[in-house]
Amino acid sequence: MENTRLSDSQLLSQYKKGNEEAFSELLERHKDRVFTTIYLIVKDQYLAEDLMQEVFIKAIRTIKSGKYNEEGKFLPWILRIAHNIAIDQFRKNKRYPMIIMEDGSNVFNTLEFSEESVESAQIKQDTYNLLKGFIKELPETQREVLVMRHYMQMSFQEIADATNVSINTALGRMRYALINLRKKLKQNSNAYDKNFYRK
Amino acid sequence: MIKTSTENELIRFLYKESSQNEETEINRALAEDKDLQEDLFSFSAMIEKLNKLTIKAPERAVNKILAYARQSDMESA
Known part of the structure; x- marks a missing residue:
């Protein structure tokens, strides 16, 4: 076609x-x-x-x-x-x-309260909703690299140039963002499991 | 222990920004390092989730933009 x-x-x-x-x-x-x-x-x-x-x-x-x-x-x-x-x-x-x-x-x-109530009414305990919240909690420099790479489709070299850092710093910030998100999702799933078994 | 330079190269590799030589290097490092392999899979899963995460733009904002566009069309006509 x-x-x-x-x-x-x-x-x-x-x-x-x-x-x-x-x-x-x-x-x-x-x-x-x-x-x-x-x-x-x-x-x-x-x-x-x-x-x-x-x-x-x-x-x-x-x-x-x-x-x-x-x-x-x-x-x-x-x-x-x-x-x-x-x-x-x-x-x-x-x-x-x-x-x-x-x-x-x-x-x-x-x-913030209004926003939370709207969000919680929509989807609770959904991975993407959780992820959205965890991204908001990331340190500014890590969040900035993540947004530029994932949503603005910039290369790491372009990010490094735009933020006046070396490419290794930009890569390091992305790596820490991924590590932090992984940790937060893991902690959340552990907490969820504990609550589940308690019931 | 994984070197920071290798960890950063892994990030470039996952985002498909590595050169041919860097890819060969990272594949060699991956074959020898279990921690790096673990990072490869967990980061890859996280990147996939991030790629799928899009927050829907609220309708009322979209309607206001369309109204502005229509108005500016009428003014420039």
Whole structure:
């Protein structure tokens, strides 16, 4: 059967000509990867939603103004925008981590609580959900390499260049990320087994 | 004990970024080192899980982006 799927580059030129459906298709193709990249950096569902909108709006403006010049490389381009916006936000939040509400509570705790309740309502004890949580707990440098390699499809050399470290440091961070995730999943499965046998 | 350089090479190998020579080297190291073999399988399983992990973008955010795209189309028409 003939493959009639249009490439990203073809969709982009259609969109530039005013074909709105072409943009919907691009969004449909890449929205989850963009969202995953942002979410794993900022670790907050609602903030990730806002930032995803910001990323795509920036992309729309750039394309519409004729400034987009990376034909055929739409995904790495938009993932770079996503990464930069998410990292900026993450660092800003780290500098100003506390927003105290009228009742004295921290607004970030409120958001985190809301997010947890949504998540727990969806899938409990699912490996991927657990993994998502464990990635959020990784040290920043390890999480950054993991996101860049898995979701932004950057090579270790590109990651090393982008983060101003040697390739061995980038590889070491990835290795420690895998070791930490393996350890956390193992601990979790041991804890689950103990609870199971206790019953 | 596994050398750190070998451990890092294993990571490159798993992500298919090794050169032909590095692949030969890591295969040789794997044949001699049980700990490295254990890492190969457990890391490979973890990488597979990570590759499958995608978080679904919320519909309301997607709809807002589409609305913005439509609006900007109308403005530029």
